[in-house]
Amino acid sequence: MSIELKNEFGLIDISQDTVAQIAGGAAIECYGIVGMASKHQIRDGLTDILRKENFTKGVLVRQEKENLHIDMYIIVSYGTKISEIAYQVQSKVKYTLNKSLGMSVKSVNVYVQGVRVANV
């Protein structure tokens, strides 16, 4: 399944993976995020930080009619204000998707899957 946009010249089809890549890329630029986590980590029982090519595992894109819903699974840095970082991710992802795809995002749900202590 993918996301379809129509204009006068024809159809634009954007794969879910593309949206997930853009959302993931926007998220990791946010301060306080140390990585994306797999959404199945509860099942797998480990907090693995995903490599860039696997971002899509930590981003879930759902389309309901006209609306996009994004679920993001993140790992944050210890000693930061987590609620604030989650909020930053939401606003940055919403803004970036809107700017790059012209899509409005109905919801960005952030799941904090872990905290990483930086060994300073």
Next chain:
Amino acid sequence: MKSINGIQFADMVQMGAHHLFQNADYVDALNVFPVPDGDTGTNMNLSMTSGAKETAAHTNEHIGKTAQALSKGLLMGARGNSGVILSQLFRGFGKSIEQMDVLNAKQFADALNYGVETAYKAVMKPVEGTILTVAKDSARKAVEVSEDVEDIRELMQAIVEEAKKSLDRTPDLLPVLKEVGVVDSGGQGLVFVYEGFLASLKGEALPSKTVGSSMDDLVSAEHHKNVQGFMDTADIEFGFCTEFMVRFEDGKKAFDETAFRNDLSEYGDSLLVISDDEIAKIHIHSETPGEVLTYGQQYGDLIKIKIENMRQQHTEIVGEGYSTEATKKKAEVHPYAIVTVAMGTGVSELLKSLGASAVIEGGQTMNPSTEDIVKAVEAVGAERVLILPNNKNIVMAAEQAAEILGIEAAVVPTKTIPQGMAAILAFNPQATVEENKNNMSEAYAHVKTGQVTFAVRDTSIDGVEIKKDDFMALAEGKIVLSNPSLKEVTTSLIQTLMDEEAEIVTVIYGEDVSEEEANEFAAFIEAQYEDVEVEVYNGKQPLYPYILSVE
């Protein structure tokens, strides 16, 4: 000053917070990254205020303990990206001096540097050209300078200078800043904090507001935010970007910035006012720049006036023809449309008056292509469309267009103008495309069409001898007769078309027929057939002196 203790450090924090608070609006105005929502100053100020409060409540001679309090306050009150980063900078700073009573220059520099390292560790992909960069550059400078400088005042001076230089470099690192023509807002916030630190160490008061070259940055940021909102020139409500300076004069109205701001906000938006004791700089987007200038003159002499027409600039950017009228006119949109084909301006008008959304100019000798039909449908912005070709040679093109369009489309295969008219009248906007197609097809089925045209060469069709330049009559597409006299041809055509059930006769006369002739003909029909109503239209069509219908 060889060292600082907790009490001195607490005072530095208060000054830093205060100076940031004073300039929070300015930092807000600069905010274009990561999201241009203009809240960086507000967020940083809230974070720093929370840190300063906690510091004030737990001030201790022991600098390690005081720094812990700051770190805790910042963490609790962290707001926004820059607020979180600020909290990390001082978290690392505090952590590295936990056990220390006092700090000397070297230790202070190392602690700042440790703070930067901590802040960098909390992010996967540090974006350079932000508060992080400003903190990093100034901390490195501090470590370098502390090798030979023992005086903490001198060290802080060097830190502030380097922070400012680093801030000026941010546009080279972050493209969006360069694009907009501003420095980074979070970095600017940190510079304000450091300036506060320095003022505290020197025991000096700071100017409450920063006036100077900053106006250009503010204007750039303001315009950037504006551009985000305007895709269409017609959306610009206040068309003139107006910038000027007022030099205050004795004997003129006394300047009060708040009142001045409130008054000016009535004239437009994107208002920026920066003032000191001698001058005020003003930037506003207004539809009435003259009135704005007149208002400003009450306070003193106007200097450096610049007014730009933003609609014109915007038009040039988006490349549309500039005209205020044109920008106000939006194309009419018909979600449920009828698109049809006709020859002659009169016929076009007639079809439109009956309910056609668009009429394509075409006809016998210049049939519209599939593409012409597609374009016409798209131009009316239809979501559902019925296409009436009004000519048997265009039916195919219409069918293809309906397939290509990718919207709900159907062709009602009308072959003549009168059929098209009857079909349009049967249109029901509440019905589906399919239902309409059926109803409209039924509606034109009982319409009989007659056409009068010229013969272009000698020939014989359907057993009728035809001479070049004679008039020919066609009933339902079949030749009835050919004759040099228009009157004879039309008379015999109407006789062919008429039957017992005829109620209405429509006469559409072409560009070669005068109104008198047409009315004469109509009078003749009414005289011949008592129960029939005759309607006469000036179709201005070429090639066909008369198009008749009987129903």
